Amino acid sequence: MKKKGVLAVVSGFSGAGKGTLMKALLQAHPDQYALSISATTRLPRAGEEHGREYFFVSREEFEGMIREGALIEHACYVGNYYGTPRDYVSEQMESGKDVILEIEIQGALKVKERFPDALLLFVTPPSAAELENRLRGRGTESDEVVCSRLKRAVEESEYMENYDYILINDNLDTCVREMHELIQAQHLRTGGSREWINRIRQELRCL
């Protein structure tokens, strides 16, 4: 029986290392995972490419996608829209790939409402001090930006219980392995095995 892919949603504090983690996971298992690319109305940063980091679209285009139901979820964050195109996700899951959405908490909770079998993972550094270190260590952000990220982390920490698992990103290799195991385990979840359960139930009755 061909297995449908799992939908995994990854959120976490800015500075938790989600980007690096995703990259390492996809490199380790290139045939297993597909990373969903979000659409956004924010401007590309230096080095970002349309169709790689994001689909960069205008506000008009984005609102068109909302109207057409072309997005699984969308949210507004610091004045810009972000959303997950539906078609790519469905196609990849149908083909058996596990699809990962790296999205904000608002969007994650909406995905869980619509797809109760989705797996919600929250990535965090091992401590608040370490989060601050990492944010400052980037050296690319002003004090003001670091402060606003930390303030946001306080707010975000209120939603951690809505996630299925907390992933403590202390050691990259360990964290990648744990993430992989958690997503693979989801294939065995009874919620995702309804068809299989019904089949063996039927078989047993017919013995």
Add this chain to the structure above:
Amino acid sequence: MKKKGVLAVVSGFSGAGKGTLMKALLQAHPDQYALSISATTRLPRAGEEHGREYFFVSREEFEGMIREGALIEHACYVGNYYGTPRDYVSEQMESGKDVILEIEIQGALKVKERFPDALLLFVTPPSAAELENRLRGRGTESDEVVCSRLKRAVEESEYMENYDYILINDNLDTCVREMHELIQAQHLRTGGSREWINRIRQELRCL
């Protein structure tokens, strides 16, 4: 921070290979797991030892344990009592060991009510035909016993959705690895990480 052990409940069809699976898991990770030993009023079979397969007790003793609240769960099955002594389970979990209860469905559901963080695993062969093969293959059971086990499997299959995960025991090594990964993943469940979540929340507020 020292982690409390996970409580994992393993049920499954008679003939699914639970016994072999448990043995292999404990051999592979002797320091990680503790297998709970049930108390029962049924008579020992040839080769069974008091305190190894079961604690064999009289009906009077068993009913005393019920009255004293010394059992996490108990159930009656084919005219005999079976139950899980509370003290051993608590002690092992406090010491950081993951405790496995291999018990019937009735008992499993009672454990889940009392310990919502418990992980419920259901072990099944890959198909009903394979279950029948394994039951007949033992060669130790009469046709009548095989039939009654299969009939029981039909009933038990109605409860599979109450379990968190379905473990298909097709290949022993794969199944042992999956079981180990699922139980270890439970350590990262947000339900089991409440203390940790509260700590980082507090830390973030104090930055």
